[in-house]
Amino acid sequence: AQSVTQLDSQVPVFEEAPVELRCNYSSSVSVYLFWYVQYPNQGLQLLLKYLSGSTLVESINGFEAEFNKSQTSFHLRKPSVHISDTAEYFCAVSGNTGGFKTIFGAGTRLFVKA
Amino acid sequence: DAMVIQNPRYQVTQFGKPVTLSCSQTLNHNVMYWYQQKSSQAPKLLFHYYDKDFNNEADTPDNFQSRRPNTSFCFLDIRSPGLGDAAMYLCATSRVEGGGEAFFGQGTRLTVV
Numbered sequence: 001a002q003s004v005t006q007l008d009s010q011v012p013v014f015e016e017a018p019v020e021l022r023c024n025y026s027s028s029v030s031v032y033l034f035w036y037v038q039y040p041n042q043g044l045q046l047l048l049k050y051l052s053g054s055t056l057v058e059s060i061n062g063f064e065a066e067f068n069k070s071q072t073s074f075h076l077r078k079p080s081v082h083i084s085d086t087a088e089y090f091c092a093v094s095g096n097t098g099g100f101k102t103i104f105g106a107g108t109r110l111f112v113k114a
Numbered sequence: 115d116a117m118v119i120q121n122p123r124y125q126v127t128q129f130g131k132p133v134t135l136s137c138s139q140t141l142n143h144n145v146m147y148w149y150q151q152k153s154s155q156a157p158k159l160l161f162h163y164y165d166k167d168f169n170n171e172a173d174t175p176d177n178f179q180s181r182r183p184n185t186s187f188c189f190l191d192i193r194s195p196g197l198g199d200a201a202m203y204l205c206a207t208s209r210v211e212g213g214g215e216a217f218f219g220q221g222t223r224l225t226v227v
């Protein structure tokens with residue numbers, strides 16, 4: 001079985017400060033890892049993904065995440081946040097078990113303050 | 115643009131009155147999912163289809179059913195909605211070859227009165 005743990009339910013941070021949202025996973029098979037962002041009353045949008053290859057993946061809006069197999073982590077980072085980054089962030093895992101289900105963590109609410 | 119479309123965006127139904135939510139996709143993905151998301155919680159998988167194969171989560175109530183008549187469409191039927199079923203319902207698709215990256219619709223906000 002697969003599971004995802006997001007260690008922080010809320011992360012308040014000042015604008016232009018760095019931020020890290022933590023995610024740990026467990027799985028008995030090879031996994032694919034994702035970060036999704038959700039704005040109020042919207043569906044989820046893919047932020048970035050790790051499928052294979054380089055363990056450091058980047059998004060177009062300055063976020064990055066690093067796949068660490070030994071620590072079973074996929075933490076999300078951004079060196080300088082903007083007010084517009086305020087949203088809910090979900091870490092997710094999928095793999096070749098049970099028909100490629102995507103399982104989500106509980107979410108982390110990022111709140112950027114001016 | 116290829117996408118996942120959910121209708122309606124907002125649905126109000128009466129307690130106990132059957133309701134159907136719909137989802138369509140133009141991505142030609144072989145996997146379709148229905149998630150339930152309550153306020154400030156993670157999306158909870160209800161069931162998913164891998165082509166025509168239906169996969170029900172063990173803790174999905176019998177009150178929830180689904181149909182996938184073809185690749186493009188998937189429906190969520192709630193036979194007797196209760197107040198506890200009020201939530202955002204999210205449809206998503208993925209392509210097995212794509213590692214499970216999920217593409218989401220905008221969601222349907224269900225209110226039960």
